[in-house]
Amino acid sequence: MQSRKRTHTTISEKPHGNNHKKSAQARRIIAAEAARIMATQAQSNFRIAKMKAAERLGADMRMALPSNAEVERALRAYQGFYGGQRHIRHLNAMRGTALRVMRRLECFSPRLVGPVLEGTADEHSRLTLHVFNDPPDAVVIHLLDKGIAFYHEQRKIRWHDGSYHQVPLLVFDADNIDVELMLFDGIDLRQAPLSPVDGRPQKRASLSDVECLLDQA
Structure with a gap:
């Protein structure tokens, strides 16, 4: 044997x-x-x-x-333990503001992204929307027509092919929250840039998606 x-x-x-x-x-x-x-x-x-x-x-x-994803998981745990209902109320308030702004910008197919969508936003977070416009200055003209004061910024983001691009931002106040609009061409609605957290295509929420989030709150 x-x-x-x-x-x-x-x-x-x-x-x-x-x-x-x-x-x-x-x-x-x-x-x-x-x-x-x-x-x-x-x-x-x-x-x-x-x-x-x-x-x-x-x-x-x-x-x-x-990794950034590990830190984000730890951040969720921290906010859940220490923030409790206060964090949830603040998050829902920001999502409510997002919904109102998105309705005003509906013609630009707005998409909610970032901490407000992911659930990690706090009182220091900005509300970030991707908006899609052809020609590029259409959103600027829209805000000017509505009498909304804003200022310009730029941010480097990672594209879906791994390259980096500078994207223009318009920043304004809504409900005492800093709202930033990231301006994309209409064709960019088809494919999201990569998330700075996990490197995957960034999650985007449409107006109806945000309505569902608030209905479930």
């Missing part, structure tokens, strides 16, 4: 396993601290929050930091 061979874990394998566990634990701790920084210090930049968290915790800066 052929004897069975036993598989042994070598000494060199054990430290590797321990190091992996320690690394995963460190990532979770840094993600939790980065989430706290984002929730309490009006910080919306994931990279800056992670660097601040690692520095505060004395982590080795050569180690792999948590």
Whole structure:
């Protein structure tokens, strides 16, 4: 009868396993601290929050930091635990404002994106809408006709093909909330840019989608 061979874990394998566990634990701790920084210090930049968290915790800066998606999950947990009903009420208020603005801009096929859609918005968050217009200045003319004061910004975003583009923004106030309109060509409605959180096509919500979100609240 052929004897069975036993598989042994070598000494060199054990430290590797321990190091992996320690690394995963460190990532979770840094993600939790980065989430706290984002929730309490009006910080919306994931990279800056992670660097601040690692520095505060004395982590080795050569180690792999948590991903943006890991930090976002930690942020959801933080807001759910510490924000409670107050966070939910504020989020629904922002979504209500989004709905009213989207109705005024319905001719530009507005889409809600970002923290207000994802559920991680706080009192420091902007309300972000993608709007689609041909010609490009149609939204500008619309706001001017409505007497809405706004100012211009630009933001670099990652396109669906991996390239980076500068996108014009129009920023104005609605219900004491900063609303930013990201201006896209009409054809860009077909394919969303990549999310800065997980690198996948960014989630977009239409007017009817936002209505459903509020109906479910």
